[in-house]
Amino acid sequence: MVLKLNYLLLILLFISCSQEKKESINTPSDFCSKIHRNDSLSLSTELEPVKELMKSKTGVYVLEDGSGSMVARAWLSEYAEKTIDIQYFIFSTDNVGLIACDYLVRAADRGVKVRILVDDIMVDADEQDVLALNAHENINIKIYNPGVNLGKNLYSRVKKFATDFTVANQRMHNKVFMVDDKVVITGGRNIADEYFDYDHRYNFRDRDVLLLGKETKNIGKSFNHFWNSSLSINAHLVIENSKKEKTNFNQLHEYACNPDNFWPQVRKRIENLPDTFKNIQQSGELVWLDHVEYVSDFPGKNDGSEGLTGGGKSTDALINLVKNAQSSIDIQTPYLITTKLGQTLFKEATNRGVKIRILTNSLASTDNVEAFSSYQSNRKELLKTGVRIFEFKPNAAIRTQLLTGEIQDTLQHKPIFGLHAKTMVVDKKTTVIGTFNLDPRSANLNTECITIIPSRKIAKGVLQGMEEEFKPENAWETTLDFNPDNQVSKYKRLKTWSRKIIPKEIL
Numbered sequence: 177m178v179l180k181l182n183y184l185l186l187i188l189l190f191i192s193c194s195q196e197k198k199e200s201i202n203t204p205s206d207f208c209s210k211i212h213r214n215d216s217l218s219l220s221t222e223l224e225p226v227k228e229l230m231k232s233k234t235g236v237y238v239l240e241d242g243s244g245s246m247v248a249r250a251w252l253s254e255y256a257e258k259t260i261d262i263q264y265f266i267f268s269t270d271n272v273g274l275i276a277c278d279y280l281v282r283a284a285d286r287g288v289k290v291r292i293l294v295d296d297i298m299v300d301a302d303e304q305d306v307l308a309l310n311a312h313e314n315i316n317i318k319i320y321n322p323g324v325n326l327g328k329n330l331y332s333r334v335k336k337f338a339t340d341f342t343v344a345n346q347r348m349h350n351k352v353f354m355v356d357d358k359v360v361i362t363g364g365r366n367i368a369d370e371y372f373d374y375d376h377r378y379n380f381r382d383r384d385v386l387l388l389g390k391e392t393k394n395i396g397k398s399f400n401h402f403w404n405s406s407l408s409i410n411a412h413l414v415i416e417n418s419k420k421e422k423t424n425f426n427q428l429h430e431y432a433c434n435p436d437n438f439w440p441q442v443r444k445r446i447e448n449l450p451d452t453f454k455n456i457q458q459s460g461e462l463v464w465l466d467h468v469e470y471v472s473d474f475p476g477k478n479d480g481s482e483g484l485t486g487g488g489k490s491t492d493a494l495i496n497l498v499k500n501a502q503s504s505i506d507i508q509t510p511y512l513i514t515t516k517l518g519q520t521l522f523k524e525a526t527n528r529g530v531k532i533r534i535l536t537n538s539l540a541s542t543d544n545v546e547a548f549s550s551y552q553s554n555r556k557e558l559l560k561t562g563v564r565i566f567e568f569k570p571n572a573a574i575r576t577q578l579l580t581g582e583i584q585d586t587l588q589h590k591p592i593f594g595l596h597a598k599t600m601v602v603d604k605k606t607t608v609i610g611t612f613n614l615d616p617r618s619a620n621l622n623t624e625c626i627t628i629i630p631s632r633k634i635a636k637g638v639l640q641g642m643e644e645e646f647k648p649e650n651a652w653e654t655t656l657d658f659n660p661d662n663q664v665s666k667y668k669r670l671k672t673w674s675r676k677i678i679p680k681e682i683l
């Protein structure tokens with residue numbers, strides 16, 4: 177609870193920091209100096225050994241664990257020299273979100289231009305916090321497809337859905353963290369506690385990929401396309417009656433300097449931030465490839481002329497990979513809602529001998545009963561295509577290896593571990609890491625981005641983790657005769673059943 181209370185306190189202080197100086201949070205200044213950047217380093221100097229390689233190839237390094245993925249973002253923010261461009265479906269002002277904001281503000285203070293593009297629907301930040309950040313001369317925040325949340329009252333939100341249903345449903349689900357136009361982290365993680373092991377009740381098993389060099393140019397182009405889209409509106413225009421105020425970020429800095437707000441393991445890694453890239457190189461897991469392909473849908477994705485269908489670039493790319501698979505397809509997806517199109521594709525693949533395994537959430541591990549309810553209704557049809565389905569256990573044994581250890585040592589109870597990775601490995605040689613959930617919303621409504629990585633070495637590493645997670649200590653195999661739905665309370669089952677009324681096209 178300490179972390180949660182701290183961030184609530186911080187939000188209150190952060191809002192009022194322009195009015196009155198409050199009593200300072202007890203901050204050991206030596207920790208602050210330990211974790212702040214070493215001024216003699218920069219991203220260019222760090223990347224000097226691979227500078228030439230980055231011109232013709234893309235470096236690929238898979239970020240499996242939450243703390244590793246968090247530390248990689250911290251390293252990039254701390255040593256950025258020119259720009260930080262970030263694009264997220266969710267950017268919460270919880271513990272992780274506030275620490276991320278501190279890194280961004282400190283980068284902006286030293287002249288780095290920061291652009292933040294976030295989808296409107298899940299913004300849960302206080303409007304004044306958004307404006308305070310946006311008021312920084314080097315920070316610019318845009319809201320994608322506004323009108324359903326930020327700056328709107330309940331009446332306006334309901335009206336938007338009632339009168340403009342298709343547009344209101346078109347969300348930006350991309351997740352990109354790009355620094356100096358040359359290093360990118362993209363994949364399943366949003367910016368919030370549960371993606372980095374900081375939630376005390378529920379955390380996600382997720383996966384990102386770090387990309388360096390060649391293909392990041394295309395990611396930059398895609399970011400600019402979104403940023404300049406008419407759907408992306410400056411936060412000051414979205415939040416009505418707002419005034420641009422000069423803001424003091426001292427309380428935010430103090431919060432992020434407080435060692436109580438980091439797990440001890442993460443503190444250690446943050447203290448060793450300058451070694452981040454050296455460690456990645458020495459791991460032997462950084463692979464340099466000629467052809468890595470980043471595929472992103474266009475802003476708006478489809479014009480609504482086909483109602484709630486219509487597909488998009490990322491959908492086409494995935495269909496193409498499934499159609500060309502020759503021996504195996506292994507998938508991890510938190511939500512698994514298939515339509516006739518998807519079932520036919522899988523059936524055609526299994527008919528030509530392709531072995532397909534999918535790991536998704538069980539009712540006990542899911543955070544989304546609506547999505548589970550729809551999956552439940554189609555589960556048998558999907559199984560009949562010859563696909564094997566595994567459902568993640570909420571207490572999967574793998575969490576002892578993947579979750580930041582401290583969370584398990586200090587709490588009386590173990591937080592639930594849900595699946596959030598969106599990954600596919602085809603024929604043990606092509607890996608897709610991205611934001612795409614196997615559901616109609618990702619296929620037709622949300623803009624999604626995926627990275628297609630043709631490398632046996634990367635596929636082998638990712639499959640090693642997947643194989644582990646298919647095992648009985650981590651997942652139930654569901655069949656035509658067995659499913660683990662009864663592992664949850666009657667109440668959760670009833671709740672799931674009551675969601676059957678929701679059309680699957682919007683899930």
Ligand SMILES: O=P(O)(O)OC[C@H](O)CO
Binds near residue numbers: 622
């Ligand atoms: O958890 P995310 O980021 O995959 O988002 C899930 C929502 O269903 C997307 O619309």
